[in-house]
Amino acid sequence: MDDRNEELMDNRLGRLAGIAAFVLMLIRLGxxxxxxxxxxxxxxxxxxxxxFLGGVIWWLLSQTVGNRRLVIAIFAVAGxxxxxxxxxxxxxxxxxxxxxxTFGALGREMSQALNLVRYGVAPVFPTSGIVALLAILMWVxxxxxxxxxSVGSTLAMVVPSLGLYLQFxxxxxxxxxxxxxxxxxxxxxxxxxxxxxxxxxxxxxVRDLEGRPLARRAGSMALVLAVLVAAGSAVAADTxxxxxxxxxxxxxxxxxxxxAGFGGQSFDRLADLQQSIIRRTNxxxxxxTLDPDxxxxxxxxxxxxxxxxxxxxxxxxxxxxxxxxxPGMGGGDPDYAYQGTTQEITQxxxxxxxxxxxxxxxxxxxxxxxxxxxxxxxxxxPDGSAIYQAELDxxxxxxxxxxxxxxxxxxxxxxxxxxxxxxxxxxxxxxxGVTAIEPGERPRDVTPPSDIDRFTELPEEVPAGITxxxxxxxxGATTPFxxxxxxxxxxxxxxDFEYSTDVSTGHGSLDLxxxxxxxxxxxYRVGYCxxxxxxxxxxxxxxxxxxxxxxxxxxxRVEEQSDGTDVIVVRDNNAHAWVEMWMDGFGWVKFDPTPxxxxxxxxxxxxxxxxxPFVPPPDSNSGATxxxxxxxxxxxxxxxxxxxxxxxxxxxxxGFELTWIWVAIPFVVLLAGLIPLLKAIRRRRRxxxxxxxxxxxxxxxxxxxxxxxxxxxxxxxxxxEFARATDRSLVPLASSYSAxxxxxxxxxxxxxxxxxxxxxxxxxxxGGARTRAAFNPASLLKGD
Numbered sequence: 001m002d003d004r005n006e007e008l009m010d011n012r013l014g015r016l017a018g019i020a021a022f023v024l025m026l027i028r029l030g031x032x033x034x035x036x037x038x039x040x041x042x043x044x045x046x047x048x049x050x051x052f053l054g055g056v057i058w059w060l061l062s063q064t065v066g067n068r069r070l071v072i073a074i075f076a077v078a079g080x081x082x083x084x085x086x087x088x089x090x091x092x093x094x095x096x097x098x099x100x101x102t103f104g105a106l107g108r109e110m111s112q113a114l115n116l117v118r119y120g121v122a123p124v125f126p127t128s129g130i131v132a133l134l135a136i137l138m139w140v141x142x143x144x145x146x147x148x149x150s151v152g153s154t155l156a157m158v159v160p161s162l163g164l165y166l167q168f169x170x171x172x173x174x175x176x177x178x179x180x181x182x183x184x185x186x187x188x189x190x191x192x193x194x195x196x197x198x199x200x201x202x203x204x205x206v207r208d209l210e211g212r213p214l215a216r217r218a219g220s221m222a223l224v225l226a227v228l229v230a231a232g233s234a235v236a237a238d239t240x241x242x243x244x245x246x247x248x249x250x251x252x253x254x255x256x257x258x259x260a261g262f263g264g265q266s267f268d269r270l271a272d273l274q275q276s277i278i279r280r281t282n283x284x285x286x287x288x289t290l291d292p293d294x295x296x297x298x299x300x301x302x303x304x305x306x307x308x309x310x311x312x313x314x315x316x317x318x319x320x321x322x323x324x325x326x327p328g329m330g331g332g333d334p335d336y337a338y339q340g341t342t343q344e345i346t347q348x349x350x351x352x353x354x355x356x357x358x359x360x361x362x363x364x365x366x367x368x369x370x371x372x373x374x375x376x377x378x379x380x381x382p383d384g385s386a387i388y389q390a391e392l393d394x395x396x397x398x399x400x401x402x403x404x405x406x407x408x409x410x411x412x413x414x415x416x417x418x419x420x421x422x423x424x425x426x427x428x429x430x431x432x433g434v435t436a437i438e439p440g441e442r443p444r445d446v447t448p449p450s451d452i453d454r455f456t457e458l459p460e461e462v463p464a465g466i467t468x469x470x471x472x473x474x475x476g477a478t479t480p481f482x483x484x485x486x487x488x489x490x491x492x493x494x495x496d497f498e499y500s501t502d503v504s505t506g507h508g509s510l511d512l513x514x515x516x517x518x519x520x521x522x523x524y525r526v527g528y529c530x531x532x533x534x535x536x537x538x539x540x541x542x543x544x545x546x547x548x549x550x551x552x553x554x555x556x557r558v559e560e561q562s563d564g565t566d567v568i569v570v571r572d573n574n575a576h577a578w579v580e581m582w583m584d585g586f587g588w589v590k591f592d593p594t595p596x597x598x599x600x601x602x603x604x605x606x607x608x609x610x611x612x613p614f615v616p617p618p619d620s621n622s623g624a625t626x627x628x629x630x631x632x633x634x635x636x637x638x639x640x641x642x643x644x645x646x647x648x649x650x651x652x653x654x655g656f657e658l659t660w661i662w663v664a665i666p667f668v669v670l671l672a673g674l675i676p677l678l679k680a681i682r683r684r685r686r687x688x689x690x691x692x693x694x695x696x697x698x699x700x701x702x703x704x705x706x707x708x709x710x711x712x713x714x715x716x717x718x719x720x721e722f723a724r725a726t727d728r729s730l731v732p733l734a735s736s737y738s739a740x741x742x743x744x745x746x747x748x749x750x751x752x753x754x755x756x757x758x759x760x761x762x763x764x765x766x767g768g769a770r771t772r773a774a775f776n777p778a779s780l781l782k783g784d
Contacts, residue, residue, distance in 0.1 A: 013194035018145050018157030020187045022051065025165035028180065029134070033168055034126045043126040043134070050082065050135040054142030062150070066687075069774050070680040079139050087132035111313055137164060154194040162187060281572060285354040285553065288568045290362070294345040295404070297568045299602045301590070302360040302553040306383040306580065310541070312459045315534055315549040322379035322387055331365045331403075332384030335449040338405040338587035340413065345404055351396040353572075359386040360553060360570070363402035370398035407589045412440030414481045414583060425482045428614035435609050443585050452582060455546035462538065463513045470539040476615035480545045484581045484591055485611055487539055491532050491593030492604055498526045499596045512538060529594045533577035536593040546582035550590075551575075554601060576601075676774045679704075690751055698754040699737040702730070704779035705758075709765055718742075729760040 030044060057078055061071045081096055087109045091101040113129030141160040148156025165184065290297060307315035325331075347362050359365070364384035368375045373396050379387040386400075407414070415426040416439045422430060429435045473490045474483040491497055512535055514521035533549045540547035556570035580588040592604055682704075689697035703713050713722050723734035733753040762770070 013190060014152070014154035014157050015149055017154065017187055017190040017194050018148065018161065020190065021158050021161035021165065022141065022145070024180075024183050024187055025161045025168065028165055028168045033171060034130070043131045046086065046131055046135055047138045050138040051142035051145075053082070054079070054139035055146040056142075058143035059146050059150075062147075065680065067676070067680050067683070069771065070676055073676055075143065079136055082139060083132050083136050086135050087128045108313070111311070154191055158187070158191040158194075162191070283572050284352040285570050285572055285574070286349055286351050286360060288347050288349045288360075288362075288556075288570070289565060290568070291346040294347070294362075295343065295406075297558050297566070298555045300362045300404070300555050300568075301576070301578065301602075302362060302556070302570060302574075303364075303384075303550060304356070304358045304360055304552040305381075305385045305550070307549040307551065308383075308455060310458060310462075310534075310538060312461050315537065317383075322381045325368060325375060325378035325380055325386070327367055331380045331386065333382040333449075336382070336587060337364075338403070338407075339443040340410040340586045341406040343404050343406055344401065346399065346401050348397065348399045351392045351394060353394065354392065357387055357391050359388060359392070359398065359400070361386060361400050361402050363404035365400045365402050367401040368398055369400075370396075372396045373398060405587070405590070407586070410440065410586065412437050413442050414440075414586065414589070416440050416442055417479065418442075423479050423482055424616045425477065425485075425611055425614050428616065429609055429611065432614065434614075437608075448582075448584055452546050455548055455582060456541050456544050458538065458541050462542075465513050465517075466538060467542045469513070469516050470542045473539070474543060476617060478616075480543075480581070481583055481589070482611075482615075483543055484540065484545060484583075484589070486615070487536055488579075488591040488593050488604060489611055491536055492595045493610070496525055497532065497595045499528060499532075499594060500526050501528045529577045532593040532595070533579050536579045536591065540579065540581055548580050548588075549577055550580055551577045675777050675780065678780060679774065687751070687754075690754065695733075695736050695740045698733055698751075698757075701754065702733065702757050705761060705773070707779045707782070708773040708776040709761070709769060710773075727760055727764070729756055733757055 026044065026047060029047070034043060058071075058075055061074055065071045065074065084092060084098060084102065084106070085096060088102055088105040089095070091099055091105045093099050109127070109129035109132070113127060113133055141164070144156045144160050148154065148158075162184075169180070288302075290300075294300070305317055307317050309316050309318050344366075345362060349360060354360070359378075365380070365386045368378055368386070373388060373392070375398070377388060381387065415422050415437055417423045420439055421427065422437065422439050426435070426437050430437055470487070474486045477483040477486055511521065515524065515527075515531075516535065518524065537547040537549050553570045553574040554576045556568045556574050558566050559569050561567050576594070578590060578592040578594070580590055583589050592601055594601060683701060686697035686701050699719065706712060713719075717725070719734040719737050720731070723730035732750075733756070736750070736753060765773075
């Protein structure tokens with residue numbers, strides 16, 4: 001093979017490896033990470049088009065613009081336009097000009113996209129933010145491929161796509177199988193073969209009798225090497241896979257679903273206002289049996305974890321300590337233990353398809369026993385969740401003794417005021433004969449935990465109009481329990497809301513205020529458990545009631561085994577979210593606002609009667625109160641009150657405050673980008689003059705370049721004196737300029753003299769100095 005054929009061969013191999021890596025990366029992305037269902041946008045075409053456009057635009061810019069920095073700047077601006085077009089196109093004027101709404105919408109899209117990256121369980125719905133981020137990656141990948149093909153760099157053509165593929169494989173959390181393993185090994189081997197054949201310097205080459213350099217190696221040998229490396233890598237990886245634990249040795253993902261989802265299903269640890277497609281397969285998550293004295297199985301929620309931080313879009317757990325389990329020490333923070341009626345029950349759980357580090361329990365676990373997992377490795381969080389860091393696997397069994405809060409048994413006590421009588425709402429209902437509730441004995445007075453106020457915190461960007469919604473729906477309530485009762489009833493039993501999993505906004509986060517109040521909003525008051533639980537908890541906090549969201553599973557279905565034993569079968573369809581609100585003297589009381597009519601949920605606290613007709617008018621409240629939360633207490637300062645007239649319901653206010661900085665940033669970026677653009681235009685104009693024989697254009701360009709670099713040409717020196725004192729590379733250009741200007745001669749105007757001086761500038765001044773000079777307006781301000 002001659003030298004020319006060798007060069008062509010390595011370039012073709014490199015291009016082939018780059019295309020193969022890109023295709024493999026795209027397949028992995030679609031097969032494992034992003035949803036490709038009917039409701040999902042055609043993100044695959046967007047990815048391909050972005051890579052193609054990135055490559056084409058980079059090639060066009062590199063062919064038409066001489067300044068590499070200007071090429072990068074224009075390419076970046078074009079990429080930003082693409083990013084905005086995909087993510088927040090509905091806010092752009094004439095399709096591409098940002099408006100006042102753009103940056104607020106972009107902030108929400110990126111917040112939701114990062115939530116999906118950090119916490120989403122694949123495959124996730126391809127929201128506009130996710131697609132925009134991926135499109136920019138494809139945009140840069142396409143440009144690097146074209147640049148690598150033009151300079152013969154296999155690494156530039158292969159590494160970006162291959163690196164993204166490996167990152168997607170890590171984020172996937174599920175093994176791809178031998179097919180992906182073999183394909184990845186083949187691409188890597190092909191790239192290595194191409195790199196090995198890349199041309200090196202001519203020195204050291206073996207030559208024939210006529211002095212021509214011989215080829216270093218044959219292309220056929222490179223292909224054979226590629227096949228051997230691919231086969232060997234696949235076999236080695238497959239053999240060594242059994243040596244690596246299923247959950248891996250490194251925590252690659254921040255947050256995320258519990259465990260790697262190895263061979264099963266995991267669930268994300270958040271409750272999101274976003275309505276996106278959910279995938280349910282009816283797969284069995286776990287099976288459980290209860291002791292004979294336990295409450296009916298159809299009344300027991302299986303608890304996983306509480307979510308106590310709301311960031312404006314989603315509820316997630318706080319980063320709290322977890323203590324190693326010790327028998328007898330009890331589970332959870334004792335300051336938050338339920339003080340009302342409880343029952344101790346025992347359950348035996350067998351894991352099926354659930355892949356989780358969190359154990360499902362019927363209440364707060366106190367004692368654990370197992371023959372298949374090491375209970376000494378369990379950790380108990382302050383909210384009572386039991387964590388097994390090694391991750392549960394199919395067939396694992398454990399027995400747990402838990403404390404179950406029986407808040408239904410405490411209804412009478414919860415409805416009793418400090419004076420020992422029923423609070424007004426319940427007193428009116430009892431007087432009308434619609435309920436047999438009688439005053440109950442309240443638990444002993446318990447001082448609220450010192451940090452209970454953290455469960456009332458909300459981000460500043462939550463619309464203040466939400467408060468008006470909460471106050472309207474709880475008007476007349478005199479205690480936190482009455483307010484919580486009314487909120488749950490509104491969501492669950494008023495008929496104003498509809499449960500459905502067949503909803504998708506297609507992009508963006510659900511605007512809570514519009515969803516609750518604007519009939520024209522998308523999916524008005526329609527959603528599933530996440531939306532209802534997340535919304536009720538936000539309204540509770542707006543009323544200053546400590547609230548949190550809990551996720552886990554609904555009771556499941558009781559099935560009889562062959563031996564006659566009743567077993568509770570919990571499937572992924574039972575995944576659920578509900579709300580817990582703090583009631584002083586009692587603790588966390590469960591409320592479930594989801595309006596399901598399919599019988600999947602137990603009877604709610606509000607099922608006994610409709611409380612709304614018995615709510616006393618706000619101006620005739622008895623004033624009975626439990627002392628918390630105080631939002632009806634006249635002692636609340638004006639600072640704690642919100643003027644609702646400034647935030648009418650449905651005013652369309654977004655959760656993102658458009659401050660001056662969000663207007664200033666794009667203006668500053670645009671202004672800074674104009675400086676190198678104007679200099680590039682000026683240089684092209686001068687080059688045209690130089691080619692027409694005007695040598696002064698070349699000298700003016702060098703003087704301006706040096707001025708921007710901070711070393712201007714002194715006025716007391718002639719061009720030749722300056723050139724001789726600075727560097728001999730400047731002498732030819734200075735001599736030609738002096739001959740034309742001072743000697744009245746032609747001066748031999750040559751473009752090569754300008755190129756020589758520009759090369760000297762690159763060697764004399766480091767990259768950082770040249771970059772700063774590109775944005776220095778000094779030469780523009782002094783004039784031409």
